[in-house]
Amino acid sequence: xxxxxxxxxxxxxxxxxxxxxxxxxxxxxxxxxxxxxxxxxxxxxxxxxxxxxxxxxxxxxxxxxxxxxxxxxxxxxxxxxxxxxxxxxxxxxxxxxxxxxxxxxxxxxxxxxxxxxxxxxxxxxxxxxxxxxxxxxxxxxxxxxxxxxxxxxxxxxxxxxxxxxxxxxxxxxxxxxxxxxxxxxxxxxxxxxxxxxxxxxxxxxxxxxxxxxxxxxxxxxxxxxxxxxxxxxxxxxxxxxxxxxxxxxxxxxxxxxxxxxxxxxxxxxxxxxxxxxxxxxxxxxxxxxxxxxxxxxxxxxxxxxxxxxxxxxxxxxxxxxxxxxxxxxxxxxxxxxxxxxxxxxxxxxxxxxxxxxxxxxxxxxxxxxxxxxxxxxxxxxxxxxxxxxxxxxxxxxxxxxxxxxxxxxxxxxxxxxxxxxxxxxxxxxxxxx
Amino acid sequence: xxxxxxxxxxxxxxxxxxxxxxxxxxxxxxxxxxxxxxxxxxxxxxxxxxxxxxxxxxxxxxxxxxxxxxxxxxxxxxxxxxxxxxxxxxxxxxxxxxxxxxxxxxxxxxxxxxxxxxxxxxxxxxxxxxxxxxxxxxxxxxxxxxxxxxxxxxxxxxxxxxxxxxxxxxxxxxxxxxxxxxxxxxxxxxxxxxxxxxxxxxxxxxxxxxxxxxxxxxxxxxxxxxxxxxxxxxxxxxxxxxxxxxxxxxxxxxxxxxxxxxxxxxxxxxxxxxxxxxxxxxxxxxxxxxxxxxxxxxxxxxxxxxxxxxxxxxxxxxxxxxxxxxxxxxxxxxxxxxxxxxxxxxxxxxx
Numbered sequence: 190x191x192x193x194x195x196x197x198x199x200x201x202x203x204x205x206x207x208x209x210x211x212x213x214x215x216x217x218x219x220x221x222x223x224x225x226x227x228x229x230x231x232x233x234x235x236x237x238x239x240x241x242x243x244x245x246x247x248x249x250x251x252x253x254x255x256x257x258x259x260x261x262x263x264x265x266x267x268x269x270x271x272x273x274x275x276x277x278x279x280x281x282x283x284x285x286x287x288x289x290x291x292x293x294x295x296x297x298x299x300x301x302x303x304x305x306x307x308x309x310x311x312x313x314x315x316x317x318x319x320x321x322x323x324x325x326x327x328x329x330x331x332x333x334x335x336x337x338x339x340x341x342x343x344x345x346x347x348x349x350x351x352x353x354x355x356x357x358x359x360x361x362x363x364x365x366x367x368x369x370x371x372x373x374x375x376x377x378x379x380x381x382x383x384x385x386x387x388x389x390x391x392x393x394x395x396x397x398x399x400x401x402x403x404x405x406x407x408x409x410x411x412x413x414x415x416x417x418x419x420x421x422x423x424x425x426x427x428x429x430x431x432x433x434x435x436x437x438x439x440x441x442x443x444x445x446x447x448x449x450x451x452x453x454x455x456x457x458x459x460x461x462x463x464x465x466x467x468x469x470x471x472x473x474x475x476x477x478x479x480x481x482x483x484x485x486x487x488x489x490x491x492x493x494x495x496x497x498x499x500x501x502x503x504x505x506x507x508x509x510x511x512x513x514x515x516x517x518x519x520x521x522x523x524x525x526x527x528x529x530x531x532x533x534x535x536x537x538x539x540x541x542x543x544x545x546x547x548x549x550x551x552x553x554x555x556x557x558x559x560x561x562x563x564x565x566x567x568x569x570x571x572x573x574x575x576x577x578x579x580x581x582x583x584x585x586x587x588x589x590x591x592x593x594x595x596x597x598x599x600x601x602x603x604x605x606x607x608x609x610x611x612x613x614x615x616x617x618x619x620x621x622x
Numbered sequence: 623x624x625x626x627x628x629x630x631x632x633x634x635x636x637x638x639x640x641x642x643x644x645x646x647x648x649x650x651x652x653x654x655x656x657x658x659x660x661x662x663x664x665x666x667x668x669x670x671x672x673x674x675x676x677x678x679x680x681x682x683x684x685x686x687x688x689x690x691x692x693x694x695x696x697x698x699x700x701x702x703x704x705x706x707x708x709x710x711x712x713x714x715x716x717x718x719x720x721x722x723x724x725x726x727x728x729x730x731x732x733x734x735x736x737x738x739x740x741x742x743x744x745x746x747x748x749x750x751x752x753x754x755x756x757x758x759x760x761x762x763x764x765x766x767x768x769x770x771x772x773x774x775x776x777x778x779x780x781x782x783x784x785x786x787x788x789x790x791x792x793x794x795x796x797x798x799x800x801x802x803x804x805x806x807x808x809x810x811x812x813x814x815x816x817x818x819x820x821x822x823x824x825x826x827x828x829x830x831x832x833x834x835x836x837x838x839x840x841x842x843x844x845x846x847x848x849x850x851x852x853x854x855x856x857x858x859x860x861x862x863x864x865x866x867x868x869x870x871x872x873x874x875x876x877x878x879x880x881x882x883x884x885x886x887x888x889x890x891x892x893x894x895x896x897x898x899x900x901x902x903x904x905x906x907x908x909x910x911x912x913x914x915x916x917x918x919x920x921x922x923x924x925x926x927x928x929x930x931x932x933x934x935x936x937x938x939x940x941x942x943x944x945x946x947x948x949x950x951x952x953x954x955x956x957x958x959x960x961x962x963x964x965x966x967x968x969x970x971x972x973x
Contacts (some may be wrong), residue, residue, distance in 0.1 A: 202672070204672075224787065236967050261736060291764050348672070359716075418970065420967075420970055420971045421971060422971075469751040489664070489671060491671055494668070495671045495672045496670050496671070496672070497670070497673065499667065499668055500666075500667045500668070500671065515671075517671065517672065518663055520662070520664060521662045521663075521664050522662070523626055523662060524624075524659040524660070524662050525659060526624045526627075526628075526658065526659055527657075527658065527659075527660075529660055529677055529679035529680045529683060539664075539672075540664040540665050540671050540672065540673050541658060541660075541661075541663065541664050541665075542661065542663045542664065542673050542678065543673045543674070543675050543677060544660065544661070544666055544673070544676070544677020544678065544680075545656050545661060545677060545678070545679075546676075547677075547678045547752060547753075548752075548795060550678060550681075550754075550907055550908055551678075551681055551854070551906045551907045552856070552910075552911075552912040553907075553912070553914065556914065562963070562966070563963075564913060564960060564963055566912045566913075567912075567913075567956075567960050570647065580968065582964040582968075583960070583963070583967075584963075585963065586969055597669060597670040597673075598670050598672060598673060598674055599676070599679075600673075600674075601676050601677055601678050601681050602678065603673065603677065605666060605669045605775060606669075607668065607669050607670065608666070608668065608669055
């Protein structure tokens with residue numbers, strides 16, 4: 190039985206340049222970068238060195254706290270450089286693909302015959318478990334734990350979001366296999382959040398929840414809060430829908446296949462180039478954006494959506510958890526003369542902050558776009574004040590930085606709320622262990 | 623022209639930056655720069671890449687726009703009553719100009735003193751200059767009678783800026799509405815007189831003696847509509863102030879133990895600074911509660927205490943004290959609302 194949940198608060202930001210439902214084919218790039226910072230909470234111990242020959246699925250690094258949790262290579266080729274910052278902190282690993290597509294064979298498996306424990310260990314060894322996130326703390330999961338429930342948001346709602354139905358087309362079997370595998374990892378349920386128009390009749394082994402309403406309805410945190418909130422002491426896992434496909438392919442094909450259909454969107458992308466591209470995790474986006482964006486003005490390339498994505502360079506790579514590449518004007522050449530006095534603000538959407546940072550002054554701005562039974566004002570205050578007890582009381586266990594993205598967008602005081610929440614979660618995690 | 627100003631600012635910038643000759647005046651420079659040009663600063667690597675165009679300057683400008691009808695009408699009203707008092711009849715234009723000349727010095731003094739202190743403090747403490755006083759400077763002359771001597775306005779403004787801003791550092795940290803502190807300070811040296819009996823419509827249109835900006839309820843209504851339409855002020859606070867006031871007045875009517883208790887509810891909300899306070903002062907986001915339910919409580923109690931003070935003390939401008947009093951309870955109200963949220967979460971664990 191489907192349950193229908195209506196989200197009232199929120200904001201749909203309509204930007205120019207949504208991706209059309211077209212699959213463009215572009216000669217793939219051979220350059221890949223793997224960033225350990227894409228796995229929040231992971232302390233990397235690298236096992237490869239410069240010049241090593243690797244295959245898709247070869248372990249690159251593992252987590253020092255949980256050595257069974259691996260991050261693997263998305264492609265076969267050579268390790269070009271294990272790049273470290275000062276004090277030898279790992280920055281990234283550069284890989285050059287050889288185009289041979291050789292992979293480590295983990296063997297096809299029937300999920301229904303495997304135990305939860307085996308599924309978990311194989312996923313961890315294949316570097317797929319590292320793509321999961323847990324609430325509280327919005328960090329990588331602990332392979333020793335069994336989550337209360339697992340949540341998957343089966344649609345996107347952020348600005349310029351891709352259409353997951355389009356991405357899913359032709360991969361329904363893999364998606365179902367992925368859900369079957371997830372169902373074995375928890376004693377509770379697997380919840381799949383969908384829009385009412387999505388076709389879900391054949392979905393098994395998951396509780397389907399329909400969500401109506403504006404962004405952030407597609408944020409898994411909002412869905413958890415409405416379905417079954419996380420209390421102190423409980424742990425739930427969240428998996429992105431594109432990673433459910435990776436799990437499915439892993440069991441159906443026996444190989445780690447991090448390929449995904451990624452939307453290229455944004456106001457500065459040429460009309461003819463708006464659409465979907467096949468990319469692997471970590472693959473550089475250069476061939477895709479090279480000739481398809483506005484020239485001569487400074488641009489901002491974002492891996493992900495304009496609210497929560499990461500800024501990348503024009504030759505940057507696709508990061509973990511991002512189903513889209515967005516290109517918007519940077520706007521830093523623009524000084525708006527008395528811009529604050531204009532009654533109807535300029536409609537250009539660029540990366541400017543558009544104001545000066547101030548103390549928290551106007552109230553209720555955030556409440557209007559924050560559809561959880563949490564008081565965002567007071568939670569942020571507790572985090573800024575480093576008051577661990579207050580943070581707990583006010584529900585920090587349920588939130589992730591992305592849940593505050595809309596608040597950050599509307600904020601008159603221009604505070605960097607996502608970063609504040611990230612710091613709060615990290616502080617709390619350190620206090621708790 | 624714009625380019626010229628921008629270039630001049632860019633040329634001057636190094637002088638004011640650390641190490642420059644005038645580095646001690648950086649905050650004045652920064653204030654001017656950000657006043658003339660919205661900064662070209664772009665979002666960070668991982669934060670939100672797009673931002674809405676509403677910054678504090680825009681929000682505060684909207685409040686000032688909402689105040690303009692009251693200011694203009696106030697000027698006309700001052701002139702109108704002046705000519706009545708001297709027994710002459712004068713046209714609209716001359717009345718307005720007389721009022722303009724009477725009110726403008728008040729605005730100049732309040733802005734001059736207030737901004738002067740703000741600039742000096744920002745310089746001294748190394749803060750950025752902030753916009754909070756833009757509204758306070760406008761509100762102060764509005765809630766004072768036009769006969770108030772200018773030096774008193776100056777002293778009172780200085781007092782309020784020091785008490786509200788300097789003690790609590792800057793905009794957003796104060797616990798009282800700055801304009802009301804000015805008014806409260808002056809109250810003890812300059813008590814106002816209650817006028818004679820007035821009709822409802824006189825009180826609504828506002829051609830009556832009183833503080834500069836408070837007389838016309840029509841202009842206040844226009845201001846309220848602007849504030850609510852732009853979402854700057856909270857309708858929760860506004861509506862509940864009026865609800866609290868009307869209900870309390872009605873209860874007093876019912877008790878009916880003294881002549882002051884016979885004033886009808888409608889008359890109460892049209893009288894003195896009640897409406898002005900409800901729309902422009904009680905809704906100050908810094909000094910009123912930040913929680914939704916807290917706003918209902920705050921508003922209702924403000925309306926209630928305004929009427930109680932007015933009826934029991936006979937002082938018509940009671941709104942000021944009511945708001946200042948409730949400002950003090952704001953943290954307590956918020957605390958209670960936040961605790962109910964916390965309790966709900968705790969209850970969920972126990973289940």
